[in-house]
Amino acid sequence: MAQENIVNALLYAPQYRPNMSSMIRSAEFYGLKSIYIYDKNGLLDPPNNKTSRADMNHLARVWTAGAIEFIEIIKIPDIQDFLKNYSGRKVATLLDKNANHLSDFKFQANDLIILGSEKQGLDPEALPLVDQNIYIPALGHTPCLNVAVTFGIVVNQAIGQLV
Numbered sequence: 001m002a003q004e005n006i007v008n009a010l011l012y013a014p015q016y017r018p019n020m021s022s023m024i025r026s027a028e029f030y031g032l033k034s035i036y037i038y039d040k041n042g043l044l045d046p047p048n049n050k051t052s053r054a055d056m057n058h059l060a061r062v063w064t065a066g067a068i069e070f071i072e073i074i075k076i077p078d079i080q081d082f083l084k085n086y087s088g089r090k091v092a093t094l095l096d097k098n099a100n101h102l103s104d105f106k107f108q109a110n111d112l113i114i115l116g117s118e119k120q121g122l123d124p125e126a127l128p129l130v131d132q133n134i135y136i137p138a139l140g141h142t143p144c145l146n147v148a149v150t151f152g153i154v155v156n157q158a159i160g161q162l163v
């Protein structure tokens with residue numbers, strides 16, 4: 001069971017440990033006591049070999065800057081079940097110009113902020129289970145932000161509104 005957070009965050013099938021670690025670090029920085037991870041790509045359970053163990057130690061000590069010591073990682077085994085039963089609003093960050101623009105969006109306590117995976121975003125099966133969508137409008141030519149950068153911007157906005 002997650003400890004109380006003002007908002008929650010779900011990392012949906014992250015693909016790269018540096019991005020996942022950076023989001024764990026930012027979550028802890030903003031005071032979250034726990035973070036949900038749908039670890040479809042097995043980043044948290046690497047094969048039991050020397051290289052993978054070294055990678056995990058690196059994740060813990062260096063990439064999260066020690067944050068992992070202070071935040072509970074809650075692995076989600078069944079994402080459909082989790083999303084169907086989550087008690088607050090499910091707020092997905094999406095590359096969709098028609099979604100709510102971040103600057104107009106009003107966060108609520110217990111919102112679940114969802115970050116998609118680096119290459120695919122959210123799976124099509126998950127989209128119907130989401131209540132709200134948020135988009136950070138691009139002003140330049142680059143089509144999208146790095147997922148961990150998105151995390152920092154969105155959580156900063158949510159915490160700024162609610163704390």
Ligand SMILES: C[S@@+](CC[C@H](N)C(=O)[O-])C[C@H]1O[C@@H](n2cnc3c(N)ncnc32)[C@H](O)[C@@H]1O
Nearest residue numbers: 093094115116119120121135136144145147150
């Ligand atoms: C690198 S993006 C690409 C995802 C995928 N190619 C797609 O089209 O959905 C990975 C994740 O970062 C987040 N993201 C990146 N840029 C964003 C933006 N401008 N607005 C909202 N979310 C964004 C979303 O969570 C997205 O699922």
